[in-house]
Every structure is written in C-alpha cells, then in structure tokens.
Amino acid sequence: MDELIKTVSEKAGINPEQAKAAVNSVVEFVKSKVPVVGEQLQGLLSGGGDGGNPLAGAADALKKKFGF
Numbered sequence: 001m002d003e004l005i006k007t008v009s010e011k012a013g014i015n016p017e018q019a020k021a022a023v024n025s026v027v028e029f030v031k032s033k034v035p036v037v038g039e040q041l042q043g044l045l046s047g048g049g050d051g052g053n054p055l056a057g058a059a060d061a062l063k064k065k066f067g068f
Contacts, residue, residue, distance in 0.1 A: 001045040036061035 001023065009019035027045065031038025 001047075004045060034061055034065050 005016055005019045005023055008014070008022055009016045012019065012022070014022070023045075027038060027042050030041055
C-alpha cells in the first residue's frame with residue numbers, strides 16, 4: 001500500500017498523510033458498494049492473499065451487482 005500512497009501523493013501533489021486518507025477512503029467506498037471486490041482490494045494492498053489471483057471472483061461479483 002505504501003507504493004500506492006506514494007504515487008497518489010506525488011501525482012496529486014498532497015502529503016503522504018493526505019494520500020493515505022484518500023486511498024483508505026477509496027477502499028472503504030469500494031467495500032461498501034461491492035464488498036467482495038473491496039475485501040480483495042484491501043487484501044491486495046495489505047500484501048495479503050494466497051499467492052493466487054487476488055481478484056478471483058471479483059468479476060462475477062461485479063456482474064451480479066450490476067446485473068450483467
């Protein structure tokens with residue numbers, strides 16, 4: 001997650017604390033709208049996962065959420 005925070009900080013011209021708050025806000029937003037994807041995203045950014053596809057099942061969750 002540190003790499004993403006650094007990138008957001010640099011590209012948006014904000015300090016790292018603000019960037020961290022922004023990244024966390026986006027993760028929480030995604031979790032509230034599409035929980036499966038949000039949890040996978042949080043795991044990916046936290047360095048977790050089982051070494052497999054960190055977004056396994058996310059496409060199906062999005063399809064279900066949006067009626068595809």
